[in-house]
Amino acid sequence: xxFSSIIDILGSMLIGGFLLLILLRLNDSAVQxxxxxxxxxxxxxxxxxxxxxxxxxFKKIGYCKVWANxxxxxxxILLATKHSIKFLTDIAxxxxxxGGDGVVDTIYYYVGATSALSGTPNPRDMxxxxxxxxxxxKSANLGVTQFDIKYFNALGDSLTFPIxxxxxxxxxxxxxxxxxxxxxxxxxxxxxxxxLRLAARNLRNR
Amino acid sequence: MTIGAMFLLAVTVLNxxxxxxxxxxxxxxxxxxxxxxxxxxxxxEEASSKSFDEQTDTAAxxxxxxxxxxxxxxxxxxENSSNHRTLNDFDDxxxxxxxPILDSISILKDCPxxxxxxxxxxxxxxxxxxxxxxxxxTWHKKMQIKVTSSAMGTDTIKMNTIxxxxxxx
Numbered sequence: 039x040x041f042s043s044i045i046d047i048l049g050s051m052l053i054g055g056f057l058l059l060i061l062l063r064l065n066d067s068a069v070q071x072x073x074x075x076x077x078x079x080x081x082x083x084x085x086x087x088x089x090x091x092x093x094x095x096f097k098k099i100g101y102c103k104v105w106a107n108x109x110x111x112x113x114x115i116l117l118a119t120k121h122s123i124k125f126l127t128d129i130a131x132x133x134x135x136x137g138g139d140g141v142v143d144t145i146y147y148y149v150g151a152t153s154a155l156s157g158t159p160n161p162r163d164m165x166x167x168x169x170x171x172x173x174x175x176k177s178a179n180l181g182v183t184q185f186d187i188k189y190f191n192a193l194g195d196s197l198t199f200p201i202x203x204x205x206x207x208x209x210x211x212x213x214x215x216x217x218x219x220x221x222x223x224x225x226x227x228x229x230x231x232x233x234l235r236l237a238a239r240n241l242r243n244r
Numbered sequence: 245m246t247i248g249a250m251f252l253l254a255v256t257v258l259n260x261x262x263x264x265x266x267x268x269x270x271x272x273x274x275x276x277x278x279x280x281x282x283x284x285x286x287x288x289e290e291a292s293s294k295s296f297d298e299q300t301d302t303a304a305x306x307x308x309x310x311x312x313x314x315x316x317x318x319x320x321x322x323e324n325s326s327n328h329r330t331l332n333d334f335d336d337x338x339x340x341x342x343x344p345i346l347d348s349i350s351i352l353k354d355c356p357x358x359x360x361x362x363x364x365x366x367x368x369x370x371x372x373x374x375x376x377x378x379x380x381x382t383w384h385k386k387m388q389i390k391v392t393s394s395a396m397g398t399d400t401i402k403m404n405t406i407x408x409x410x411x412x413x
Contacts, residue, residue, distance in 0.1 A: 053250075064260060068264075071267065071268075075267050079271065082274060089282075194329050208293070209290075209293050229278060230279060231278065231282045232279075232286065
């Protein structure tokens with residue numbers, strides 16, 4: 039084997055090494071992108087699912103199919119805090135009762151502590167609970183990291199906490215943020231939704 | 245031959261990176277559009293929380309001729325578009341423009357704050373053809389909202405809602 043052959047082999051090994059590095063880097067990027075993009079998609083879907091449910095429930099605050107069972111809709115909000123709300127409504131139960139069964143129900147939304155989800159890598163995520171009447175609290179970890187509600191009276195003035203007279207609530211501002219529960223390299227994707235003024239129609243009936 | 249192989253590899257790597265960037269861009273665009281939809285629905289909700297008409301703000305109206313004339317839809321009297329709290333009825337939002345600073349939050353790590361522009365239009369519509377603007381007064385008003393942003397390029401989010409008048413006798 040001549041000197042030139044050794045040079046050829048060393049050169050080939052060098053180029054091969056570079057190619058291998060490029061391929062490894064490419065593979066790493068591909069894996070990272072799959073994780074990040076899939077996570078992003080899941081986060082966006084989770085946010086929309088959460089908002090869909092919240093909007094549907096909140097718009098029906100004070101609604102009852104049999105109006106005589108809820109004669110004063112302005113008193114439908116039973117509890118109003120920054121991270122929770124409890125209100126009266128009539129939950130639809132399709133296909134039997136698509137517009138509600140005429141019996142007044144209670145819905146209670148609240149968030150749990152971040153420490154309750156210490157098993158997930160994201161330190162900020164917490165459970166968003168939805169309790170109907172006296173049922174067991176239902177929730178799924180959708181990566182909610184913010185569930186803030188701001189309340190306004192009929193004049194549009196912001197109400198300060200604690201709200202001792204929940205019937206003074208006329209509109210509310212809901213801010214929801216959803217993040218990945220776990221992420222590649224701890225780079226969590228964030229999606230934000232702010233419903234500036236959610237005005238349930240029945241709350242205006244006063 | 246080696247140079248050819250290197251060239252092929254370079255092209256492949258470039259294409260893969262291009263695809264990664266496209267996917268990321270699409271997901272970020274979708275994120276901004278979600279926020280734009282929330283801005284639009286917020287405006288719809290805000291307008292829907294007001295009275296149906298200037299004349300129905302403090303009293304009930306039984307005749308359609310008592311409502312605001314088609315040509316007068318928009319601000320009345322001392323109402324000021326720069327202070328939305330002075331707007332007291334649904335059609336005050338006709339030709340209303342705003343740039344919600346409150347919603348201009350940074351949701352992308354390497355992106356400055358996003359500023360949205362909102363334009364509203366309110367018209368009377370009839371119950372039989374709600375998509376057609378009515379030239380006469382009716383019990384139904386339709387609001388069209390357009391949300392644009394430099395972050396969304398030339399894309400525009402458009403949403404509509406119809407607000408009808410009703411009251412308890």
